[in-house]
Amino acid sequence: MKVLFLSDTHLCHISWYGWDSRARMEKLVCDLRKEYEREPYDAILMLGDYSLDYWEVGPLYGSYSNGGVSNTAAFIEDYVSQFPCPTYLIPGNHEQYTHEDWEKITGAKRSFAVNVGDCVFVMLDNFGENLNAPVHNHGTYSFSDTDFIFRTIEQNPGKKVFLCAHHFALEHERDEFKRLVRETDAIVAMFAGHTHKSDIICAGDEYGGKLLCRTGNYSYSSMPNPADSMWGWRELVAVGDELTTAYVVPESTVDFGAGKVTVPFHRQDAAELA
Template sequence: MASRRNFIKNGITGMAAISLLPAVNTFAGEDNRYNRMFNAKPKLRFALASDGHYGQPGTDYKNFHADMVRWLNEDHAKNHFDFVIINGDLVHDQPELLPELKANCLDKLKAPYYTIPGNHDFADATLWEKIFGYKDNYVVDKGEVGLILANTADTKGKYICPDVSFIAESLDKFSSKEIVFVILHIPPVIWLKGEAFVDCPEVMRLLEKAPNVKALFHGHEHSLDSMRRSAKLPHFFDSHIGGSWGTGYKGYRVVEVSDDNKIYTYQVNASKNPVLNSTMI
């Protein structure tokens, strides 16, 4: 963790933003959600939030999560989420807190939700299935849209590549889908030397070869809230909900898919409600 914070303080991430992030940084009021790019309500709308770090010492983690639930429920009441994804680091090095987090926070979300482990969850497939009812690698079928969610850390917090066989099988299963999104807490690409990501060329070859994979979504790096690009695919980050460091605000990312399969995504500064870094994929 310290090396990641120092990396950011040294300004290297900021330098990367000049060449890797899109030249899009629009702001809008809290009610200006869909209809910004589409003429009607999107056929699919979901949110991604990550890095709550429930139980982290020295942080106000219970209020962080209460805020997250309130923000997402308010957005859902106004514009409707088909589901919410909590993309890793649900707890902070204490997997025994996962049932408490689920009962006291996540189950209060008004929209259906899915989760995937991060490097601070210290969880394997058995534990994840016991608590959430599904394993740490799974797919979600939403008609024309398929989602692939995969674990990127072991039970000690070591960064690992997504299971290649699982990714290949999932891509084959979703080969007829118009759109596939991939949800990974830790990015499988290292853009700059020293970044706390993991290099997974075999996984990326599979993903970039699949014509219907449209984007990857990540948490993990609390300081990133926009887009980076690998050879052929955009990778979107969603800032953080909790933890002791990162962007100066707490937020989440929204993804909207139109009836004609146009994809629009933007980051929400939930602390103050403007929309950030809007992008058409």
């Protein structure tokens, strides 16, 4: 089994590193198809921020909240439709659509579970408060739904469980979530985007020392040196009982501000999960 996690693609009005959004999304499609030809994968799990549809920065603000233009819908129709395998999307903090509008755009609920082989991925909506708020904002963190996680685990006995969200605010999460992660052996790890980093962190004793694996970006890096967390995706590979993850960076020719440079294909921020 091989699954890719991808987040923070941000189809919008902003150009990054010498690429406008449309050209960047075309490159993403090309990179994913090349990866599939090189080594097929079973699913793509997208963990939010496909747009700046809801955005607190003026004078433009969100393309949808201030102008009725859904770049999330455009991203799905124009680019996700070209991905080479089943793709599942949850919202980020810039997709503050109502439950009804989100389902119209994506064909799915704001939270759900995905089964791939003997693994189940709990796709959480952690920005589900104050949806479609009248005031421009960056979203309201709504905490992880422990009831939904528990039900999903009960419905999938014997499966390895991975918790996925746009963001896990580990220090601020409820005690019941920390306890569930810490005491549930079936929960292997957490995956999230939002930070535009590709790092792996230990969630600490409150979470039983389990890992949070971040999914980088395909827009802009939050690192002082952007090349340290460049465009890419995180993979999860299962071979027998062995589970490994790494951040995959396809080759890109970009301009960080001092002329064009080529970032070569490579893997980074890898770990064994089992």
